[in-house]
Amino acid sequence: MNWRHLNTVLHRDIGYLAVGLSIVYGVSGLAVNHKADWNPSYRVQKTTRRIDPIAATERAEIIQEALAKLAVGEKPRNAFRPNPATLQLFFKERTFSVDLPTGNVIIEAAHPRPVLFEMNQMHLNTPKRIWTVVADVYAIALIVLAITGMFVLKGKLGITGRGAWLTTTGVLLPVAYWVWYLYFG
């Protein structure tokens, strides 16, 4: 086996192995790149309803009265008053914000986006521990793919021909952008 054949085998097999992770990181990358415009991991829904105003004045009584009027039938995880006019009741998947004087209620529910949530967790390395190793190995695999990719073909389509132009363009892209960013961005 000469070096070029070994190079091709490495590029092919590492490429196959990297397909799954490339899709995870690629899809999540697109999603997270636009996080200023949307929440890539959660779908946040806000709805409103109205109950009678809360008459109680003591914290414990306010909570009891609000729970009774809301008729949620579920014990809240916690309760908090950010200001004298508001009571927040936290349930497993929902938060009720009760405006005590008016009885208006905002119900906020955050649902993880199916598949995308998990992809983002992996992309952002939320699990840490073993996933850090997996992500490091994947990063090294991408470097190996880039290097071996340059030497798969020979001749005018290889690195000495068309490949040289395309590779140079690809290298110049980040360099040129960074120079522009430093001086004009």
Next chain:
Amino acid sequence: MRRIAVSASALLLCVSVVSAAAVKKYGKPLTLKEMTKVSDIYAKPDAFNGKRVKVQGPVVDVCSMQGCWIAIGSDKEFQSIRFKVEEGVIVFPMDSKGLTATVEGVVSVTVMSVADQIAAAQEMEKEKEAGKTAGKTVEKGKEKGAGMGAGMHAEMGGEMGKDKKPFDPKSIKGPKTVIMIKGEAAEIF
């Protein structure tokens, strides 16, 4: 008697393991032993500025865009403190709301100028607009004249349909002291 002691120990161990598993750890391990009350930080912010503290309380808010901060309710009513982490270092899940957090970090006390406050409020308005057009659903109250009290307006940014008022820079009267904890260690249970 020995059998009872062994059983009790095994049970205790199981309970410990289950309890430990229920605690989600984020970032570095907590190191401080002494707990500080949030109300103490608010009472003497300058004394705590730059000091490392460990505080505990209910998670009353989570950064909905990047999970890069949580707000922790104080031991006193109407007080909460923001625990801010570097973007990407820790991502707090939105379902942390209502759980209890123990966090550790350095207290930061800064004074926001009027111009900074206006810029921050305008940025927040932009984010809210973006949130509405992409995934957030805000349904208007069905009853006519369903107005919110001043308190909820302040907290929710007046997101109640017709009651929504655009941000008025004149509403900012002067510089504002902002107290937060900047850290890298948290446990939520």
